[in-house]
Amino acid sequence: MKDLKQYEFWFITGSQHLYGEETLRRVAEDSRAMVKAMGGRVSGTLVYKGVVKTPDEITAIIKEANYRDECAGIITWMHTFSPSKMWINGLKILHKPMLHLHTQFNREIPFGEIDMDFMNLNQSAHGDREHGFIGARLRLPRKVVVGYWDDAKVLGEVSDWMRSAVGFIAGQSLKVVRFADNMREVAVTEGDKVEAQIKFGWAINSLSMGDLVQEMDGVGESDIEAVFEECKQKYDIVTANVDAVKYQIKIEIAMRNLCEKNGFGAVVTNFENLCGLEQLPGLAIQRLMEAGYGFGAEGDWKTAALLRVMKSMEAGLPGGTSFMEDYTYHLAEGKELILGAHMLEVDPSIADGTVKIDVQPLGIGGKGDPARMIFDGKEGDAICASLIDMGGRMRLIVADVKAVKPIRDMPKLPVARVMWSPLPDFETGAKAWIYAGGAHHAVMSYSITADMMRDYAEIAGIEYVHIGAETRIEDLKRDLILSDLLWK
Numbered sequence: 001m002k003d004l005k006q007y008e009f010w011f012i013t014g015s016q017h018l019y020g021e022e023t024l025r026r027v028a029e030d031s032r033a034m035v036k037a038m039g040g041r042v043s044g045t046l047v048y049k050g051v052v053k054t055p056d057e058i059t060a061i062i063k064e065a066n067y068r069d070e071c072a073g074i075i076t077w078m079h080t081f082s083p084s085k086m087w088i089n090g091l092k093i094l095h096k097p098m099l100h101l102h103t104q105f106n107r108e109i110p111f112g113e114i115d116m117d118f119m120n121l122n123q124s125a126h127g128d129r130e131h132g133f134i135g136a137r138l139r140l141p142r143k144v145v146v147g148y149w150d151d152a153k154v155l156g157e158v159s160d161w162m163r164s165a166v167g168f169i170a171g172q173s174l175k176v177v178r179f180a181d182n183m184r185e186v187a188v189t190e191g192d193k194v195e196a197q198i199k200f201g202w203a204i205n206s207l208s209m210g211d212l213v214q215e216m217d218g219v220g221e222s223d224i225e226a227v228f229e230e231c232k233q234k235y236d237i238v239t240a241n242v243d244a245v246k247y248q249i250k251i252e253i254a255m256r257n258l259c260e261k262n263g264f265g266a267v268v269t270n271f272e273n274l275c276g277l278e279q280l281p282g283l284a285i286q287r288l289m290e291a292g293y294g295f296g297a298e299g300d301w302k303t304a305a306l307l308r309v310m311k312s313m314e315a316g317l318p319g320g321t322s323f324m325e326d327y328t329y330h331l332a333e334g335k336e337l338i339l340g341a342h343m344l345e346v347d348p349s350i351a352d353g354t355v356k357i358d359v360q361p362l363g364i365g366g367k368g369d370p371a372r373m374i375f376d377g378k379e380g381d382a383i384c385a386s387l388i389d390m391g392g393r394m395r396l397i398v399a400d401v402k403a404v405k406p407i408r409d410m411p412k413l414p415v416a417r418v419m420w421s422p423l424p425d426f427e428t429g430a431k432a433w434i435y436a437g438g439a440h441h442a443v444m445s446y447s448i449t450a451d452m453m454r455d456y457a458e459i460a461g462i463e464y465v466h467i468g469a470e471t472r473i474e475d476l477k478r479d480l481i482l483s484d485l486l487w488k
């Protein structure tokens with residue numbers, strides 16, 4: 001995945017000509033000092049873009065931010081007062097994510113020294129309020145971060161928002177390849193691909209299974225051997241059926257080739273549509289996810305694209321992010337847990353301990369026994385995110401969950417498995433998810449937080465539903481009713 005430092009965030013300080021050259025020189029000097037100090041402590045690359053003092057300067061810098069690919073967002077701060085009618089023409093054409101940093105260069109008031117020169121220079125308290133008004137008046141989606149700029153909390157919030165912005169910007173060039181259509185008769189994996197491209201930038205197209213088979217025919221033995229050697233190093237191959245493992249490697253190489261040739265960042269399969277393949281892609285998909293590709297099963301392009309977006313956002317963080325499905329429940333009273341798995345395709349980036357490769361019957365799909373990785377998921381705080389099409393709008397549902405080590409061995413279960421409990425408790429979490437219409441498929445992430453996803457949804461301009469420690473069913477149901485009014 002791309003390093004987050006490849007994305008620039010333009011730091012723009014607002015002012016005006018009222019204060020004279022000396023004050024403006026200090027404004028620029030202070031801004032440069034802040035950017036320098038903050039730069040090494042935030043996730044993206046912070047670039048100081050100067051002090052803007054006129055409507056033309058503001059419009060010019062925002063136009064440039066719009067067309068520069070490397071710019072993933074702007075951060076604005078009003079050291080002094082910057083009359084906000086000057087910002088209207090610029091902000092109304094802004095197409096990049098925006099963060100309004102409400103801070104002040106001086107942490108404390110110098111009580112013994114304070115005079116009107118100090119007051120004229122340090123005006124954020126009211127300058128940023130003028131700036132806030134125009135953001136509200138223009139109904140601009142924006143993140144407001146408040147606090148002293150050198151504090152870890154403030155820098156953390158800026159860093160997290162940068163990840164949300166990167167998710168949105170990475171989405172603008174994301175291409176998803178579907179090797180099959182939706183699973184027959186399934187509803188939640190359907191959706192409006194045109195709407196998805198309008199909101200998220202995702203181009204969702206398809207190749208035929210024949211294209212994949214043809215690409216597989218061109219994969220050389222030596223390439224397969226090289227990946228097989230790599231697998232022997234990285235994983236514990238417990239099967240004697242080496243041919244089945246190598247067949248998956250052949251699928252993996254062919255899919256990778258097609259992705260690289262065509263710029264695809266996410267892949268969609270469907271076990272019902274495997275014409276020409278001997279096995280459902282399992283190990284192949286797991287390896288692709290591990291390498292950063294998005295994936296959705298059963299034609300689920302929404303989850304595939306969302307997984308890719310979240311992998312773009314998490315670059316450099318520990319944790320891991322995978323395609324996931326709520327599979328089976330453990331309903332022991334008071335100790336309820338969800339067992340998450342899939343037919344094959346869980347990403348080893350969330351594995352704890354050994355990752356085995358085995359070949360086992362699938363029991364569905366009518367093809368050969370596929371090779372797959374088998375492992376236990378990690379314990380820790382995580383989220384499950386699901387994107388659904390409500391008809392006329394997209395809804396992103398994010399649930400906070402607590403993952404645990406699988407509580408017992410499951411020696412006969414031939415797939416990767418993760419166990420978790422939703423917040424605030426099993427009953428409320430599962431009920432809220434079902435009322436909200438969350439899918440059986442989700443992206444499970446140990447690195448991305450619900451707050452990052454909220455900001456992502458706001459940037460994209462879609463509905464967001466959060467299920468967490470504070471969730472009450474009564475409130476959630478009311479919010480869903482209000483959302484229906486709001487988003488109509």
Ligand code: MN
Pocket residue numbers: 297298325342441
């Ligand atoms: Mn599924």
